[in-house]
Amino acid sequence: MSAVPAEDGRTRRPGLREQVVAAVGLLDRPLTSYYLVLGCTFMLLALGLTMVLAASSVKQLQETGSAYTLVQKQAMWMVLGVLGMWGASRLPVRTFRTLAYPLLLLSVVALALVLVPGLNQSANGATRWISFGPVQLQPSEPAKLGLVLWGADILARKERLGQLTEWRPLLMPLLPGAGLLAVLVMLGDDLGTTMVLLTILLALLWVAGAPGRLFVGVVGLVAMVVSILAVVSPYRMARLTGFLDPEGNAHGSYYQGIQGLFAVASGGWFGTGLGEGRAQWGFLPHPETDFIFAIVGEQFGLVGTLVVLHLFGLLAYAGLRIARRVKDPFTRLAAAGATSWLLVQAIVNIGAVIGVFPITGIPLPLVSYGGSALIPTLIALGMLLAFAKREPGARQALAARGPGPVVRALSWLGLARR
Template identity: 55%
Template sequence: MTARSAKPPTARRAGAQPAPVRPPRRPSTPRGPSGPRLFFERARRTWDRPLTAYYLILGGSLLITVLGLVMVFSASQIQALQSGLASTYFFRKQLVAAVLGTALLFAAARMPVRLHRALAYPLLIVSIFLMCLVQVPGLGQEVNGNRNWIYLGGPFQLQPSEFAKLALVLWGADLLARKSDKRMLTQWKHMLVPLVPMALLLLGLIMLGGDMGTAIILTAVLFGLLWLAGAPTRLFTGVLAVALTVGAFLVTSNPNRMARLGCIGATDPGPDDQCWQAVHGIYALASGGWFGSGLGASVEKWGQLPEPHTDFIFAVTGEELGLAGTLSVLTLFAALGYAGIRVAGRTEDPFVRYAAGGVTTWIIAQAVINVGAVLGLLPIAGVPLPLFSYGGSALLPTMFAVGLLIAFARSDPAARAALAVRQPALRQRTSRGGLAGVLRIPGGTPRRKREKTMRRRASRPPSGER
């Protein structure tokens, strides 16, 4: 091949079509997770939002209260008729307490933190005074062997020990917060005094009436406060050992409490029917199945199960709503407990941390003791299921305590900013001042702001144009 016959590499034949030009490749963008990973990623982002705890506390507590009203109405009808009362007697009283409790919840949710701290000492003094009145003959009333009620006239009674739980939470949180600001909690004497002596005073007044169930809840609140305050392991273990020793003595010295302890895991009522309530609670749960026998169709509430609308309302719930209903209740309590722990763990305010932890310990410990007794895993302590069982004296302070958690969840800076963004448009406009929603044109009259919309608007033609 000569140089003349060689063709350049770019030469084209006659009539040949030019080669198509390919567009430049776009840089590939990284794809996000898809399928289950996308679902879990979105769930994680939703769970980490600032308002998650706020909505869990508000929604969970209201759902528990509403479901509790439904179950009180269902579980208390036969008990009311057997007592010669109207079938809706207990439900109407619980409904009034729920309305008042809801008002207290929203009032507590709107209060500033400094006002909550200001209520600590007055509430503690009033609680101690009322618990002393319980021991006065003619004022104190004995119910089911426990003298812890004050007769108010008519069908109304008051249990001051329920308000003592709230008083101990607020007062203990305020005390520990002030000592934390002064860096005094590094010494064990400042951590124990006067918190432990005041708790012992409240426990002594409660035990004078024989109410050991409430005393256990109050002890749990005390240990929760000490744990949150950072009590050393040796100190915490020592106080726990003393509490267990005193509790063992109180149980072994009372035949009724020993009998309740012997009913743990019982499947037979026993020779004297001493485990009747515990066994029939298991019967109610077992007969419910997966989805229950239907609302209002419980058999055990027809005189077989004592206290079906108070201490053992969870058993009636399992019989009528089945495993699905009981798991729903437990899920709501778990969500409430998680939200309370989240509020206590994310705050920088010591009072908010101690108060939120104390309220969460109170509600969850009481729920565990009640459900454990119904399941036969714990002795029957005679404590109601928070926000769910019948009893206005227990419902009112508990709903106020839930309002505290809501207020603490709202006080978080990120949650406060998110709530400000989600305010209604009217409230945002009126808070800015001046003419809301009005645009001022220099040298002219104000006109309304044009809203953004997907609808295409035609401009008005000038005069004379068709």
Template identity: 50%
Template structure:
């Protein structure tokens, strides 16, 4: 059979092999269909989504909402056995947390609707009120000691208040306002204006917290202080000096406390050890390890049956890993990463110095506390006794954190591009548009002609 003639300028795209057609070796792959092209398109799509004006707004709102809702579910699951052991209803702790979440939602909404000027005006009253309550904690008969830490005030009945949790919010608001005012005057280049009175007031808060023995909260407050100094552009020598001084103080506090030394010795422990000193740390690892990929099922935890202390507070992440598995814990980590990433974007894109300091301080607070809590559960850090933000049981920790999230939402709305995008989404029809038009008509009718008396 004569060979089939090829048209000039054409290449065979396929060759026949045993009755089948396969692409020729020299056939070119269509442009844009390879794996590298797909990766580039995905990167471009993610970059476009990230550059949208309302991305930070939706990330902050969505991630904080999901963390809080999932936290309520896990508080109910992790606390029901403890509540029944105390002779209370199985939903006792859940109801208290749900009430706190409702109050916190109101605070979040109020903070998200406040103008920046009002946020700055609240800084000094919040700091003064927090200092007053933290002093009251040390007054005999008023302060209440829980688990060896005297950081609580009884509000009557089952309700307690921990003023040191509000100290984080107070330091952020007051410190951001202070640094913003000094920055507007060009004083932050001088070390005395950068450190005074920010560092002395922060150390006053730290001293009051350490009087109650709560080193975990003091560590978070120290992280907030360093975050504010870094955002203010502190020189490397000054930053390292303050960090070294704080490190010496922390080392002395740990060395002089047998309880803190025991916690340090439990770092990376795999056995409960002598007198079961590492019982909590080891059983936290047991809970995570028994969860597998997808967990034993919601409510099916074994460690919460009296094996793992503080299962619904400091070690709720371990119960999450046991019941929801690696998928559940990675989801929680992803939500915190999204919240922290959005906070960094808000702080980096604003032109308002107060917003930059406040957004950076809130982001430092939430991410540092999450890292310390999760690191302790994983056995990577000593147990500090701090709750997982928005997730663990505790109204005193939930309320200021939700207010702080409201601050981030308000700051995200204040971006110029975000304001323009929100203005374009105002309804052009419907009752809201009708009300706006009716009010404008009334204003025009009330205006009298120039010659009328």
């Protein structure tokens, strides 16, 4: 921060209070949300690509002869996702509302196809993927975006009609629609994704201003359903038992959790160094997907994990800031729903790695390996960028900023007008 003039005419360094005031002033700028979403997204993407390489290089070298097999696929999906994010950031709000219903319908059809023998593929007790030869699709990931858009549109229409004060108009057809998605996902034994879908439902109801008793009743219903589903399946019950008694199941159902804790603990303050961890040598199962945070903790230490937490915290702040500042009900609801989806998924993933929650198998957004999760997440973040442009003063600030870097580069080459 630059020096400021003192009363005697000499310059002095600003004090802590002035620095805090200046930092708060930066957060009040019209494009703060836009740049926070953009910056945090690309930093998490860069970290994710690096950690996928660090986590998978040894196994891929042994199995395929190349240490870069998975990271090349992740880079390809990242490029496709960034293109999707860029496209979504340029769409008007009415386009998102138009796409809500087709996306939800396609999600329901795809989730039903997961249950068809011969098309589906199972792993670790869950049937989550549709297999088309070498291509695999996990339809529960775009279903999250479909529920966000459809639920926001339904509640925005009901708010315009003044139907948010009574339980029947408020919950119909939102609750049956979300319930159908949750049932289809649970038929594939994917409790983690079911929890995320139900969290999106609760977030939409909360932001819509559901009456307190109704909201508490829905929370209780969701908690009861999740608890029942957690104990009726043998493999989920084994995971829950391992979580409750980790030492007694260190070599059984909770082996992955124990090894994840060992990896995080062995990182210390600053980590073992990039590519120097022990977990990547086969000690930790699936380190590139749902336990990639353990690799971050081992190789970058406590400092690295805190950086990841702060990036997700800033991303959540930006998303909620957008939801608070925009005027359109659909935009507010969709921004809150997408933010809750990403934040809760990150919390559940990180909590499972550090032993706070049972292992659910859901990925860490933007960091874990997998295109089915990465591309819808980036499209949702592109939607947040589009909404951030609708904050008060954002359009004027963007117009005053002048041409973007692509136009400036073309103008330097004489291929575009300044």
